[in-house]
Amino acid sequence: MSAEGDIAAVENVMAKARAAQSSYEAGGSQERYDRAAQAVAWAIMEPTRNRALAELSVATTGIGNVPDKITKNHRKTLGLMRDISGVKTFGVIRDDPTTGITEIARPIGVVGAVVPSTNPGATPANNIINALKCGNAIVLSPSPKGVPTCERLLEHIHAEFAKIGANPDLVQMVPAPGSKAKTQRMLELSDLVVVTGSQDNVRRAYTCGTPAIGVGAGNVCVIVDETADLTAAAAKIAASKTFDNATSCSSENAVVVVDAVYDAFVAALAREGGALIPESNSHEIVARLWPDGHLNRAVIAQDAPRMIEALGLSGRVPEGTRFVAVETRDIGPDHPLSGEKLSLVLALYRASDFEDAATLVERILTHQGAGHSVGLHSADDSRARHLGTTLPTCRVIVNQAHCFATGGAFNNGMPFSLSMGCGGWGGNSIDDNLNWRHFLQTTKIVREIPPREPTLDEIFADYWLVAGQ
Template sequence: MSINAKEYVSNLIERARKAQAIADTFTQEKVDELCTAIAWNIVKPENAEKIAEMAVEESGLGNYEGKYAKLMTKIRGGLRDMKGQKSVGVIERDDEKKIIKIAKPVGVVAALVPCTNPEATPVLKSMFAIKGRNAIILAPHPRTKKTNTYIVNIMRETLKKFGAPEDLIIPVEPEYVSMDVSGELMKQADLVLATGGGGMVKAAYSSGTPAYGVGQGNAVTVVDETVDLKETANKIMRSKTFDFATSCSTENSCVVQEDIYDDFVKAMEAEGGYLVSPEEKEKLQKAMWHDGHLSSAIVAQAPEVIAKEAGIELPEGKTFFMVEETGIGPDYPFSGEKLSVVTTLFKYKEFEEAIEKVNAITSYHGRGHSCGIHSNNEDRILALALNTKTSRVMVRQPQCLANSGAWTNGMPMTLTLGCGTWGGNIASENITWKHLINVTWVSAPIESTQPTDEELFGDIMNK
């Protein structure tokens, strides 16, 4: 680490602390006004269109439609989840237990922003921070540093317009974006909010600063014989192709009941899926992995680009690839995370086998992240949820459009997904503003609630 990185970050932190001290005096009404203003100034069509264009052009990942849709949905959804929620002063009273809870800021948040979702992530994280009267410093991936600066400038102008310190939201400037600066930022901040690759998240947890990180994705969805296959295939297609699969939540594998497998494949083909031959599978594998690592040449790229890279002739109208597989683990890379418009197909006979496959696949990649199920059998749905080490189970939904919150489910809107201890994370929830406040508990005396030993231990005392 150079001394310049340490000094540069120290200056950013000092500016942020001064701004945060002012925010500490804000009322709930002021905080909510700022969050609403930030959201509106980002989702304005002229701004959202420019951001989506910049994100695709600078990163070379995903597509305009997906990034625009993320801005329109996640920013609005995040604001909806905040409206009417107390985050300033007294946020809860329990008269029976005589407990009062008071919300207070965490201080300065260091936010790491991935290049796969550079459009909505910095906005949501900033709104979450402001909701808790915090300041936030956004460190982008080098691949999207200009997009990050553009977005932050819109938010800073909004803060200024509404009478708040601009330095409540600070970008790491493009010329200073580096691993050294990000590392130093994580050390000097009060809390780290890390979204990105495994190495970055590990660095966040190793920084010595309290951190919320995310785990690797490798979502698996189970399809049984009780659902409409045409409808299910459409949902999977919409998720698999969204933003060319930049999302860690997209269906990397489908585990399908063997009696309906052929009909499922036909339904997927009707939705634009292309089932590769054994020879094409070999070509695709060589193109997608180099020395055991996913090739950047295929990550979040159009299907035509991937086909060209692999030397496969892709028929017109095909928008994603399907690869048949039987094995799981390092010797079977298609069972892992692919970050591309490629989904792997597995068969199962009895439902217990489907659960075993989900656990095996997510143990290889994506521990604790998520799985899904397309079934109308409530017993099977519950069995999957009870017996998999995943933090979220999406039922009859497009996985990547549902995991992080949708208008049609009850999940909190976010782009930061905790994966619990399974994924090396402290939280297994969707990370929101509620994770960016400290809470003081005020306790007054109440009448004794101590039970007798008989009430407490019951029959155990006589055994």
């Protein structure tokens, strides 16, 4: 197809989405919106389809592993459905006689969503559910390797839609094969753009002329201090680091350990399958992990045996090694271990004390990952508050497996999401986990109320006592 034909095909998809959304909203009700969201959730959570989607995802993207994809598809979707259960997104959602304001929920329209290959099933499903819950239509632009999974997911969704009489044009994707030109046209024609993935895609979204929500780069740093339960911390870090072969942006990339417990923590990591690579050998890891200045695809999100072989560690690490922790001390663009690695490789830093650890984390985040999140394993809650008031981060995850906790968990209060806003530090318009609230707008009816005009003395009395009039 010609370039003009490609663009015309995208425009046709967007036109169908807009017509479907208009009808969806015109005949809208809370029941209708909720039912559509449930249909999408069951499309990915039904066990047979979930497994098939997970297997297809791993086979076509070459990253992650099937059991963890299945878990992710299920738990992320189940958690999201819990979050939106009973939430009003249709009609009057607030009526305050004190202010005289009535707030009415309104859809945004057609959402354009760019989704990554790391989670080609769970991320689109999350976006689709949020969009439909709020009365929108949605068009997806998956990464090239994520196209087969996205196509299969849409087949399942449309099959569920047929059962409830929902219009399949409410959920579509950019016609394959994808291209930057097609995605750009989709961005331009959307009413809201949501982008998860590369920072190039995020920047393109922010400059497309459509209101956009993008998320920042991950490069999670975790502090282990001298008050931590080292056995629990090591188990949680290992579970988080190895989940889906570290595809998550919330997977630990650096662990900063205070000197007083450094050796004991390394021993605890070893019991969890973490092999220590001394700093004297770190240059070998760097050379193999970034052979041409780019991350080695033979290592990215691969199972541990393949990762070990690609890094030249066969026979040099204990049998049963699940991940490696590479001792390092340097930070910055010339020291890639201090950045995101998308693999079963941790950078391990030694800090003299907690204050030094916090300084190291700040330097790492300033290099990469500002705004996303940090972790803390500690029995001193005041240290979490210190990090939350001094570091450039939107989340401080305390005594939890980081990749499970950051995007929402059943044992914390964060919204279930696969997209983490990073605030101004990360160049984003939101600092929250992407959730249903971001897919909704409101109309406010404003009525007259009795005046509430203060006197100057009520406003300035305390100031005048300090500064005079």
